[in-house]
Amino acid sequence: MFVKNSWYCAGWDYELSQGKEALLTRRIAGEELVLYRKPDGSVVAMEDRCCHRQAPLSLGKKEGDALRCMYHGLKFGPDGKCVEIPGQENIPPQACVRTFPVVEKNNWIWVWMGDPEKADPDLICFSVGPGDRNWNIKTSKVRVNANYRLEIANLMDLSHVTWVHEHTFGGTDAYTYADAKHTLTKRGVNSKFWLRGVPAPVFAQHLFPQGALFDLRFDVEMTIPCNFVLHFQVWTPGSATDDGEPTGQMILDSYASQAITPRDEDSVDYYYAWGSSVATDGPGMSDMLHETITTAFIEDKEMLEAQHQRMKERPNKKMIEIVHDAAPGKLLWVLDKLLKDEASEAAQAPELAAS
Numbered sequence: 001m002f003v004k005n006s007w008y009c010a011g012w013d014y015e016l017s018q019g020k021e022a023l024l025t026r027r028i029a030g031e032e033l034v035l036y037r038k039p040d041g042s043v044v045a046m047e048d049r050c051c052h053r054q055a056p057l058s059l060g061k062k063e064g065d066a067l068r069c070m071y072h073g074l075k076f077g078p079d080g081k082c083v084e085i086p087g088q089e090n091i092p093p094q095a096c097v098r099t100f101p102v103v104e105k106n107n108w109i110w111v112w113m114g115d116p117e118k119a120d121p122d123l124i125c126f127s128v129g130p131g132d133r134n135w136n137i138k139t140s141k142v143r144v145n146a147n148y149r150l151e152i153a154n155l156m157d158l159s160h161v162t163w164v165h166e167h168t169f170g171g172t173d174a175y176t177y178a179d180a181k182h183t184l185t186k187r188g189v190n191s192k193f194w195l196r197g198v199p200a201p202v203f204a205q206h207l208f209p210q211g212a213l214f215d216l217r218f219d220v221e222m223t224i225p226c227n228f229v230l231h232f233q234v235w236t237p238g239s240a241t242d243d244g245e246p247t248g249q250m251i252l253d254s255y256a257s258q259a260i261t262p263r264d265e266d267s268v269d270y271y272y273a274w275g276s277s278v279a280t281d282g283p284g285m286s287d288m289l290h291e292t293i294t295t296a297f298i299e300d301k302e303m304l305e306a307q308h309q310r311m312k313e314r315p316n317k318k319m320i321e322i323v324h325d326a327a328p329g330k331l332l333w334v335l336d337k338l339l340k341d342e343a344s345e346a347a348q349a350p351e352l353a354a355s
C-alpha cells in the first residue's frame with residue numbers, strides 16, 4: 001500500500017542527461033514511469049505505457065519536447081496529449097498518457113504520484129545535496145529487495161547500528177540505550193539524541209589514539225514515504241548538552257540524506273548521500289564517509305532482504321515487541337494514518353481516486 005499524494009524520489013539529477021537516448025525508467029509505488037529532459041532542461045515524467053497498445057514509451061524516442069512511441073509511431077507532448085497519429089488525421093481526446101508533476105530539489109528528482117492539484121513542492125523533504133557548496137556530499141544508490149515498511153523500521157531504530165553495522169558504524173552498544181526524543185510532524189517524525197563519551201564508530205577508530213572518546217550528536221528528520229535525513233556531528237567528550245548548543249569542539253559536521261522509494265511491495269530504490277561540511281572536511285574525509293555508508297547499506301540490504309523473505313513465508317506469524325520498536329511504530333503510525341485518510345477520501349470520491 002502506498003500513499004499517492006506524496007513526492008517520491010526518482011533519482012539523482014545527474015542520472016538524467018539531455019542525451020538523445022536518455023530515457024530513465026522507474027517503478028514507483030507500483031507505477032511504471034519514463035522520465036526525460038526537455039530541451040529547456042525541465043523533466044517530464046509519464047506513465048511508461050502507450051495508450052494505444054501499452055508498448056513501453058521508454059522504448060520510444062525523444063523529439064524536441066515530445067516522446068514518440070516506436071511501435072506504431074504515436075507522438076505525445078510533455079503534457080501527455082497525443083499530437084500525432086501517423087496515417088490518421090483525427091486525434092481522439094482520449095489519446096493521452098498520464099503525466100506526473102516533477103520538481104528537482106537539492107539534486108534529487110521528485111515525482112508526485114497523486115492528485116496533481118495537491119502537488120505542493122513545500123512537502124518535499126529537507127535534504128543536503130552534492131550541489132550545496134557548504135558541504136562535500138558524495139552520492140550513490142542501491143536496490144534493496146524488501147518492503148519499504150522494513151526500511152522505515154530499520155532507519156527509525158538506530159539500535160540496529162550496534163549489531164547490523166558492527167564492522168562499520170558500530171563499536172559501541174550505546175545505540176541500544178540512546179534516549180532519543182521523538183517529535184511527530186504532519187508527515188513524519190523528528191528524532192534527536194546524543195551518545196556521550198563513546199568510542200569513534202569502527203570505520204574511523206584508526207584515525208584516533210586508542211581509547212579516544214567522543215560525544216556523537218544525531219538529529220534526524222524522517223518523512224513519508226521513507227525519507228531519512230541525518231545531521232550527524234562528532235564532538236569532543238563532555239560537549240553534549242541536554243538543551244542549547246554544545247560546549248566543546250566540533251570534530252565533524254555532516255549530513256546524510258537518504259530517499260528510499262518503494263518500487264512495489266517487494267523492493268525499493270535507495271538514493272543516498274553523505275558528506276562533511278567544508279569547514280570540517282579534510283582530504284579523503286568525505287570519500288571515507290561515502291565508502292563507509294555504501295558498505296553499511298550492503299549490511300542493511302543483506303539483513304532486510306533475508307527478513308523480507310522470512311516474512312513472506314509466514315506473513316501471519318505472531319511476533320513480539322521490544323522497546324526499540326517504539327520509534328519505528330511512530331513513523332509507521334503516520335504512514336498508516338495518511339493511507340487511511342486517502343482510502344476514506346477515495347471512498348467518498350471514487351471517480352477521482354481512479355483517475
Ligand code: FES
Nearest residue numbers: 050052053069072
Ligand atoms: S503501442 Fe504505441 S503506437 Fe501502438
Ligand SMILES: [Fe+2]
Nearest residue numbers: 154160164300
Ligand atoms: Fe542500517
